[in-house]
Amino acid sequence: MEIVEGIKTRRSIGLVKPDPVPQELIEQILEAGTYAPNHFRTEPWRFFVLTGEGRNKLGNVFEEITAAKFEDPNSEDNQKKIEKAKKNPLRAPVIIAVGVEPSERKNVIKKEEYAAVNSAIQNMLLASHSLGLGAIWRTGDICYHEKVKNFFGLSEAGEIVAFVYIGYANMEAPKVKKTNFKELTTWID
Ligand SMILES: Cc1cc2nc3c(=O)[nH]c(=O)nc-3n(C[C@H](O)[C@H](O)[C@H](O)COP(=O)(O)O)c2cc1C
Numbered sequence: 001m002e003i004v005e006g007i008k009t010r011r012s013i014g015l016v017k018p019d020p021v022p023q024e025l026i027e028q029i030l031e032a033g034t035y036a037p038n039h040f041r042t043e044p045w046r047f048f049v050l051t052g053e054g055r056n057k058l059g060n061v062f063e064e065i066t067a068a069k070f071e072d073p074n075s076e077d078n079q080k081k082i083e084k085a086k087k088n089p090l091r092a093p094v095i096i097a098v099g100v101e102p103s104e105r106k107n108v109i110k111k112e113e114y115a116a117v118n119s120a121i122q123n124m125l126l127a128s129h130s131l132g133l134g135a136i137w138r139t140g141d142i143c144y145h146e147k148v149k150n151f152f153g154l155s156e157a158g159e160i161v162a163f164v165y166i167g168y169a170n171m172e173a174p175k176v177k178k179t180n181f182k183e184l185t186t187w188i189d
Contacts, residue, residue, distance in 0.1 A: 006126055013135060013173065039112045055090055097163050099160045
């Protein structure tokens with residue numbers, strides 16, 4: 001796939017089939033992540049691949065975090081919300097949680113470590129698309145929760161930046177309306 005065409009045809013695919021994704025494809029996606037630009041070559045990305053039961057382990061963490069939000073976690077309404085959070089990781093056969101571990105080197109600017117990881121995530125979304133897979137970057141408050149950080153064994157300074165849900169698309173790519181770049185661009189001669 002030609003690169004600009006790939007960029008323009010990639011869409012967030014939130015609905016995928018439960019069919020497994022070959023490990024070889026997941027590895028290509030991970031490798032694409034590592035080719036992102038990163039200042040001072042700090043390679044601040046960390047990847048966690050969740051499949052099968054691994055997704056339920058994350059679901060248990062989501063359950064615990066969601067239950068702790070409510071004064072009355074046992075109410076029927078709140079039980080539904082807790083159950084939904086627990087099941088969220090089952091929406092795709094593969095989740096790649098992408099974390100940042102910012103370098104402690106003096107010259108490194110923390111926000112640039114996030115910039116590098118965000119670039120890695122976009123590489124991974126584009127690689128998924130070019131391999132015929134659907135993918136979506138998911139976050140929400142839960143993504144940045146201390147318990148999620150601990151589940152993945154990240155350091156105090158580290159954080160999960162994205163849950164990339166991946167599978168074979170079970171929906172049409174949504175149409176997208178873009179603001180013309182001309183409206184967002186100032187040329188300075
Ligand atoms: C930092 C970030 C967090 C996102 N989190 C979510 C999310 O939690 N749930 C979701 O459905 N989409 C999420 N998205 C995907 C956006 O909704 C999606 O990229 C946007 O609607 C544009 O659609 P497109 O990716 O098809 O161009 C996130 C995207 C980014 C960059």
